[in-house]
Structure formats: structure tokens, C-alpha cells
Amino acid sequence: MLRLEDICLSFHKGSVNEVQALNSLNLTIHEGDFITVIGSNGAGKSTLLNTLAGTYFPDSGSIVLMENDITRWPEYRRARHMGRVFQDPLMGTCASMTIAQNLALARRRSSKRSFRPGVTAADKAYFRKEVHKIGLGLEDRLNDRIGLLSGGQRQALTLLMATMVRPDILLLDEHTAALDPKTANSVLKLTEFLVEDLKLTTLMVTHNMNQAIKMGNRLIMLHQGEVILDVSGEAKQALTVNELLARFYAVKGEDFSSDRMLLS
Numbered sequence: 561m562l563r564l565e566d567i568c569l570s571f572h573k574g575s576v577n578e579v580q581a582l583n584s585l586n587l588t589i590h591e592g593d594f595i596t597v598i599g600s601n602g603a604g605k606s607t608l609l610n611t612l613a614g615t616y617f618p619d620s621g622s623i624v625l626m627e628n629d630i631t632r633w634p635e636y637r638r639a640r641h642m643g644r645v646f647q648d649p650l651m652g653t654c655a656s657m658t659i660a661q662n663l664a665l666a667r668r669r670s671s672k673r674s675f676r677p678g679v680t681a682a683d684k685a686y687f688r689k690e691v692h693k694i695g696l697g698l699e700d701r702l703n704d705r706i707g708l709l710s711g712g713q714r715q716a717l718t719l720l721m722a723t724m725v726r727p728d729i730l731l732l733d734e735h736t737a738a739l740d741p742k743t744a745n746s747v748l749k750l751t752e753f754l755v756e757d758l759k760l761t762t763l764m765v766t767h768n769m770n771q772a773i774k775m776g777n778r779l780i781m782l783h784q785g786e787v788i789l790d791v792s793g794e795a796k797q798a799l800t801v802n803e804l805l806a807r808f809y810a811v812k813g814e815d816f817s818s819d820r821m822l823l824s
């Protein structure tokens with residue numbers, strides 16, 4: 561359903577600081593894939609997600625979504641097709657608006673209607689039902705400003721907002737990394753629930769190898785802007801952290817002992 565073909569992207573092209581962040585990257589994502597994405601610092605994980613979302617255009621190569629070439633589509637046009645959650649819980653929501661107003665904006669993501677922060681009684685009834693799904697009791701606080709909520713509550717709502725209009729693909733960029741372990745765990749459970757419930761095609765970047773092995777049906781490892789490992793199905797289920805490390809060393813033979821991958 562989504563193909564990245566021979567994607568190259570560099571920053572500071574032509575200067576001494578040039579960085580080749582994506583290097584002839586090829587990846588085919590199938591409908592219903594839940595792919596965990598790992599790789600050492602600077603491997604190109606966030607750049608991959610940013611390139612999919614249209615934040616950056618590749619220097620060469622193409623991105624094809626359901627047979628549409630979207631390579632040059634601007635970010636706002638792709639937003640109808642892609643839900644996104646970032647590491648920072650403050651990024652996905654507007655602090656000065658209420659929970660209901662934030663949800664109303666998310667719901668209009670796919671419509672051409674202009675910005676209208678108004679929330680009808682019917683909207684509220686719908687939001688109560690939706691917010692109940694995340695199991696934090698926030699359905700009784702729809703009129704509270706989002707800025708009053710904790711990071712975990714905000715991230716759970718951001719996840720709900722990113723999936724409220726079912727996206728063709730959900731992009732999660734270390735979306736639990738800034739949360740305490742207990743909260744991170746509940747946001748991960750919510751992630752699994754929503755992905756399963758809505759049958760979402762998902763790409764989830766994580767530095768936690770246990771999480772990467774446990775979640776999803778497919779795991780890819782990036783290194784220097786290339787996919788160097790792509791495992792799915794039973795082979796993925798059978799993976800262990802030690803094997804993953806061994807495979808990394810076998811392919812690249814490099815020491816990445818200071819990497820966050822090892823610390824999580």
C-alpha cells in the first residue's frame with residue numbers, strides 16, 4: 561500500500577556539513593503492517609517518518625501511496641492520510657484549547673471545512689464515547705484545557721486524535737520515550753488496542769529493543785539511512801535482544817555501545 565523507492569535525502573547539501581540521512585532507502589509497507597523501527601542514533605529513523613509525512617522532500621526517489629505518487633505532495637495534503645504522534649507530548653495538542661476543541665480539530669483533519677473551534681452537543685456525545693476508550697476518565701473533563709493534563713494524558717489524547725479519522729498510516733516517533741515507565745506502558749497498551757481495533761497500518765520508532773520485538777508483526781533496523789534488517793512473522797517473534805545485537809554487529813561490525821538502544 562505504501563512504497564518508498566530508492567529514497568535519498570541529505571541535509572546541508574554541498575557544504576562541509578552535508579549529511580546523507582537517507583541513502584537509497586527501499587521499503588514496501590503492506591496494508592495492516594505494524595512495523596517497529598529501530599536503529600542507532602542518527603540512523604535516519606525520524607527523517608524516514610518526516611519524509612513520509614512530507615516535512616522533507618527527498619532529493620531523489622519516490623513515495624507511492626495506494627498507487628498515487630505522493631513524493632511532492634505537501635505536508636498538509638498528506639495529513640489527511642497520515643496520523644502522527646511525536647515524542648514530545650506538548651506537540652500534538654493545543655494547550656490553551658479544551659479537550660473537546662482539540663478533538664473537534666482532529667476530527668476535521670480530513671474535511672475541507674474551515675477552522676471552527678465550536679463544539680456541538682452531538683460532537684460532545686461522540687467525544688465522550690471516544691475518550692472513554694482510553695480509560696483515563698477524561699470523558700468527564702471535556703471542557704478542561706489540555707494544558708492542565710499530565711504528559712501521559714496528553715499523549716493518550718494525541719494518539720486518539722491521530723487515529724480519530726482513520727489514517728491510512730500511523731506514524732509514531734518514540735511516542736512514549738518522554739513518559740515514566742508506568743505511563744509509557746499504558747500508552748503502549750492503548751497503541752496496541754487502537755492499532756488492532758482500527759486495523760491500522762503503523763510505523764513505530766523506538767529505542768527499546770524489547771518493545772520492538774514484542775510489538776507489531778514486522779521489525780526493521782536502519783543504519784546510515786538504509787534498511788539493514790527486515791524481519792516479520794514467526795522469525796520476528798523468535799527474535800531476542802541478543803540476536804538483534806548480534807545481527808547488527810554481523811551486518812555492520814560496528815561498536816555502538818554508547819547508543820540509547822543499549823540503554824533501554
Ligand SMILES: Nc1ncnc2c1ncn2[C@@H]1O[C@H](COP(=O)(O)OP(=O)(O)OP(=O)(O)O)[C@@H](O)[C@H]1O
Pocket residue numbers: 571572579580581599600601602603604605606607608
Ligand atoms: N533538520 C536537520 N538538519 C540537519 N541535519 C539533520 C536534520 N535532521 C536530521 N539530521 C541529521 O540526519 C541524520 C539522521 O537523523 P535522524 O534524526 O533521522 O536520526 P534518528 O535515527 O532519528 O536518530 P535518533 O535516534 O538519535 O533520534 C543525523 O545525522 C542527523 O544529525
